[in-house]
Amino acid sequence: MSASDILDVLNVQRGEGAPAKKKQKTNNGKTQRQSGMARELYNLLGPNTPPVSLSAGGGSSAVKDKLNLKPSPWSRIGFTPQKSEKGKSNLKLYHWVKGSKELLEQEAIEEKPYFFDKFDLKPDIPELVDEETYDRLMEEIRREKSKNSIPTETTNDDTKPASNDNNDNKTTELVNGIDKEKESRADSKEKEHKEDGDKSPAETEWSYEETKQLFVLCNDFELKWHAIFDRFTYPGKTLEDLKEHFYLLCGKILKNKPNVNPQLLDSLNSYSKSKEIERKQYLENLLTRTPAEIAEEESLVVEARRFELAAKKMLVERSNLLTLFDSPQTSQSVQQYRSSQGLTNLYNSLMIMDKHQKRKQLSFQKGSSGRDPIPPSIPVAASSSFKKDRGFQTHLQQYLSGLLKQNQANNNGIKQEKSAVQQLLAKKLTVKEEEAYGLYYHANEKLTPGVILRSGQRLPGLSQRQSTLKSVSSLLQELDIPTVGGTNWKPIMPTRKTMTKFDELLRASATLLEVKKAKDKLESEIKLIKSQRGLQ
C-alpha cells in the first residue's frame, strides 16, 4: 500500500503536486530495483523526497549504455606549443586528443592556436630607451628630485589611487601593482618629510647596464618584485631602489609617448621609497615583539572591546529610557477598540504589559546593582501604573479622553447630552468624592486581570492554618459576629470598609488564639517543673 492509496482512502485531495509525484514514481520505477530497497518500504516514502540518493546505483542501464556506445577515437598528434613566440620555434610535442586523426589533421592545417596559448600573457612594460635618451631622462629625474624633494612629495601624496575604468586593459596590471603599495603605506606623512631630506643625497646611482638588466628582469618575471630583486645581480641595491627607479623611469618614458593613460602616470610618480621603507620597518617592529608583549597587547584589546560593549549597552539603555519618557505614538487605528469586546481585550493586554514592565524594573534593580554603570531607576510614580499625569496615560485613557474631546467638539451645542460618566471622567475628583463614588487606586496591590467582585475576593487574613481558622470561626460565633457562613469567610455586606475591618478582625483573633495557646503551654510547663521540684 502506498502513500497515495492512503490518501485515496482518506479522501484527501491532492493539489497540483500530484502530477509531479506521478512522474517521479515512474522515474523511480527503474532505480527502485537497482537500489535494492524493498518495494513496500520504498512505496511508503510516497511523495516525500528520499532521504538517500537512490540513483547512485545507476548500474545496469549505464553499463548497457556504455556497451552500446561506439568508442570515440583518440589520436596522438603533434602540436607546437610556442606559436606565439615569433613563430620560429618549431618544437613539436605529442599529446592525445579526442577525435579521429583525419579531423584533427584538418584542424592542424587550419592553424588553430594551442589551447593554453591564451594563458601566455606578458605584462605591458615600456621598452627601455637608448642610452642617450636614458641619460637625458636620468638628468631630468635628478634635477626634479633635487629641486623639489619636498614639494613633489606633497603633490604626490594628494594623487589618489587611479581607478582603472578606462579601456587601456594592459596597463591596469601595472597600475594595480602600484595601487596596492600605495594603499599599504597610507599614513604618517609628517615623519616622511624629515626623512626625505636626509635620504635624498645618499641616492643610489643607476648605470645604463643596471637599468637594462632591471627592465629585462621586469619583463621576465612579470613584475614579481621579489623574484626580480632575487635575480638582480648588481650589488648595493635594495628592493625599494629597484621599484623606485623602475617606476620613475617608466613614468618618464611613457610621458613622451602619445595616448598615455594619465592615471597610470600619476600612480607611477606617486611611489615613495621612504614611505615604503618606513612601512617595512614598522612591520619589522611588529614582528619582533616578545610573547609577553603580544599577550599584553591582546589582553588590552580584549579589555578595550569590553569597554566598547559596555558603552554600547549603556547607549541602548539610555535610548530605552528616553522612549519611556516620550509619549507613546498611536501607530494604528483605534477602530478595533470601539466595541466593548475590543475594549476589554485592550485593557487586559495593557494590564499584562504593565505588569511585565514592573517586574522587569524590579529584577533590573535587583540584578544590576553594583555592575556596569546603570541609568538611574525610574521612580514608581513615573511608571505607567500610576497615572495621574496626562503624559503617562495609557492607550485606554488616551482613547477615552480623546473620545471626550471629540464629543465635546462634535456636540458643542448640545451640552445636555453629556453623560454622567463623561462628566465624572472629565473632572478632577477630591478624596471625598472619590470615596463617594467608590473610586480606589490599587497602588501596589497585585490584581488579577479582568473584573473581580469583592464578594469573591479572598482576604489576606485568611492565609492561616486550617486549625486556627476553625477556632477563629468558633470564636466569631461566640462573639455573635455575623458572617455569610459556611466556608466563605466574609461579612454579609462586603463593602471595602467592612472587608478591611473583617480582615483586621480575623488577624487579631488569630493572634489572640495563638497567644492563648502559648500561654497555656507555658502554664502547663510551669506546673510540671513545680511538680518535679515537689513544690506542690
Add this chain to the structure above:
Amino acid sequence: MSSGGNTSSVYAGDEINAIVLDPGSYNTRIGYAGDDFPKVVVPSYYGIDKNDIAKSNAPGGKTRRVFGEDINLPRSNFETNPILKDSEIQDWDAAVDQYSHYFNKVLKLDYKEQPILITEPVWTSNQYRQQLIDTFFEKFDFPALYLAKSPTCISFQQGRPNCLVVDIGHDSVSVTPVIDGISLLKNSMKTNYAGRFLSDHIQDLLAHKFPEAKIEPRYRIKSKNPTVFPTAADYTTKPLNENITTSFDDYQKEKIWHEFKESMLEVPEKKLNNLNASQSNSIKEFYSSDANKRLFELPTGQSVELSLDRYALADTLFDPESYPFHNADLNEKYPPSNGEISLANTFDDYKPLKRARKAESNQSTPPLSQDDHNGNHTEIRGLSSLISSTLSSVDIDLRSSVAHNIIITGGVSLIPQLTERLYTELTNSNPGLKIRLHAVGNSSERFNQAWIGGSILASLGTFHQMWVSKEEYQEVGPDRILSQRFR
C-alpha cells in the same frame, strides 16, 4: 588527456609524457610526467672495474659500468663510486652512462617523442648548468629540455605557490623560500648537516662506544646467531672474491647506517646540551631511562643497546656544534657552516661599470657579502636556526605567508618527532609569526617529492611554452636561456 578540444574544462593538464629526471645525492629518480611515482628509483652510484678505468683512458677504450641493484654484487676490483655530490653531477661520464642506460634499456625511449625536465638544486653555478644542458643536448636526442629548481617542484607538489622548502636530504640540508613558484636564490641556505653527516656520526659513535663490536657489511655474512653486545658476535662469513675494494665496502656499510637511521633515531623534545646544566641533566636522565632503550642488530647478529645516544644522534641535526666527532678526520670533513650560499653571478658578463666615477661614490657593500664576513668563522647553524635565519632574511611582506607554509621534505625528515621539535623551536624563536609545518605523511612521497612536483609541472598545459628546444638554445645562447628561461 588533452583539453585542446573541450574549451569548457578547467583541467589544466596536457600530458605529453615528458621525462622527469631528479638526480639526488643518494637516489636518482626517472619517470614520466603525469605519473604519481617515478618509474625508476636507483642509487646515484655506479660500479666499475678498476682495470677498466685504466683502459678507458686509452683512446678508443670502452668502459662498462653497472647501475642499480647490480652494484651490490661483490666483485673483485670493482669500485663503487658516487655520481653526484650535493645534488650536483660530479662524474659526467658516469652520469651520461647511467641515464642512457635507463633511457635506452629500461624505459626504451624514443628521444624524439618527448622533452625532458631535469631538477637542479638552487646552488648550481652557471658553468655547471651550461655543462648540464650542453651534455644533454649533445648526448641525448631530446627535442627540448627544462631545468627546474627542486624547491619550485616541491612547492608544486604541495600546491603552495608561496612557501619555505626545507629539504633534508642525504648530502645537504637546504632551506629555500619559494614565491609565486619561483625559488629565491639569494635567501637560500644550505648546510651539510644532513643524512651523510648522521651516518658518519653513527659510525663514529659505534666505533667509539663499542670498539669490540665488529661492523661487517651484510654481504659478507653467511649465517649468524643473535647475541647482545658484551657477548662476542657469533657468525660465519661467505667465501668471497678477493680484492673487494674499500669503496664497495663503504657503500655497503652505508646501508647499515641507513638502517640504523630508520630504526633507531628519534629527535628529543628539547636540546640535550642546554646552557642550564641541571636542566640538561634531567633531560638526559629522562632519555637514558629504560623505556627509551632500544636494541640494534648489526649484520653480524650482535645487538647493541642504546638509549640516550639515539636521541643525541638525532639532536646533532639541530645542534651540530655540541657534538664533535671522536674521529678527528671526520671533524675536518664537516667544516663549520652557517648555511649561506655564495652565488655565482647569473650574469657572467659583469663588467666594471662604465661610469667608474659614479660607481665609486656609492661603494656600499651588498648585504649578503657582509653576512659572509660575519658568519664564516662564528655561527654554526643547526636545522631550526637555519630556518629561522632564512625566515628573517626574507622580505617582511612575504615572511608571514612563508612562515605559514613551511614544507618539510627529504628522507632524513622522516626521523620521528623531527617536525614536532622543529615546530616548538620555530615558534619559540619567532613569536610574532604563525608557524605551520607541512610534511607529507606518505614516506615514499617524501623521498620523491621533488620528482612528483616535476611530474606535475611537466604535465601542465601552460608549462609547455616553457620548454627550451635545441634550436632555441643554439640560437639565443646559454647566457640568456639560463637567466631568463630556466627560472
